Amino acid sequence: MSTKLTALLCSAAIAVAATGVASAEDWYPYSVESWDPPFDMASPRSSLDYTPLEAASQPWEICVSFPHMKDAYWLGVNYGVSEEAKRLGVKMQLVEAGGYTELNTQISQIEDCVAAGADAVVIGAISFDGLNNIVSEVRGRDIPVIDVINGMSSPELSAKSLVSFGEMGAKAGAFLAEQHPEGSDAVKAAWFPGPAGAGWVEAGNTGFTGAIEGSAIELVETKYGDTGKEAQAKLVEDTLEAHPDLNYIVGTAVTAEAAVPILRARGLTDQIKIVSYYYTPGVDQGIRRGQILAAPTDSTVIQGRIAIDQAVRILEGEDYEKHVGPALYVVTQDSHADFDPSSTLAPDGFRPVFRVE
Structure with missing residues (x-):
């Protein structure tokens, strides 16, 4: 993945990111980068303000697969996907494999999700290459697959919501x-x-x-x-x-x-x-x-939100960004007072949400 971009000054980057931070109910527009051609982190990118749909036209069933829920990083992504599912008015089923050694479990869970009637699948991948066969199988059924956070190498993915x-x-x-x-x-x-x-x-x-x-x-x-x-x-x-x-x-x-x-x-x-x-x-x-x-x-919560919006946009035939991710910036002891955590961390007291009806 590319490391060619010159690092932004921390204060400037925080200012850019802060413009996209809003309440949980109104988190957009949010400053992101878009890769073109997509799916290649070395591709040229441009900046844009991401605005999701106001609501889905029907309660689509979205399956979300995570490597695990062992730490607060994935809790933040969980908060993002669950809150955006609620905001858009779609259903969500979250499955977690139990750890990065559990590739076969993740594959089986995705198969079960699809068999149960998932309209789209969002995957935080355990392996960069190891899920390509299941991605191909799911796409073969004309079901969108969104790559969130971790990255996969499959060229058959529908969209990516992630950073480098x-x-x-x-x-x-x-x-x-x-x-x-x-x-x-x-x-x-x-x-x-x-x-x-x-x-x-x-x-x-x-x-x-x-x-x-x-x-x-x-x-x-x-x-x-x-x-x-x-x-x-x-x-x-x-x-x-x-x-x-x-x-x-x-x-x-x-x-x-x-x-x-x-x-x-x-x-x-x-x-x-x-x-x-x-x-x-x-x-x-x-x-x-x-x-x-x-x-x-990497504005974890926002990555989760965008992945759900991408899935709904694809299902509804709307225009969508194929490969986007929030702009990165470094938080230090000196700059921490300027950091707004609402794009990155789940709120205090948030508990994992595995089902949105």
């Missing part, structure tokens, strides 16, 4: 590289990109490693693993044992959240700093409290 995780990783890497440019004192970083084989993880890895190339950052460890908190905590513990002179932990939001109490317990909060390459409530809290340095946000 390559650029997410690159923004995290660029943030560090700016702190430690070539010629400054060397620092050691450990990198935790997420579960091996997932499209977003491979892209994020490429973006991060490319962004720190030529800087004073020495990447001493790369550890892949599921984004459950226990799994990431174990990876962090193992890395600290192997590299007592570490300076940075960089990785998934779950990694960052897990690392905070571990570093505190070991008395390492002054020595080792934390950066996440995507945004969750725990990361937001960590930045606010000075425990996490920074994280880029």
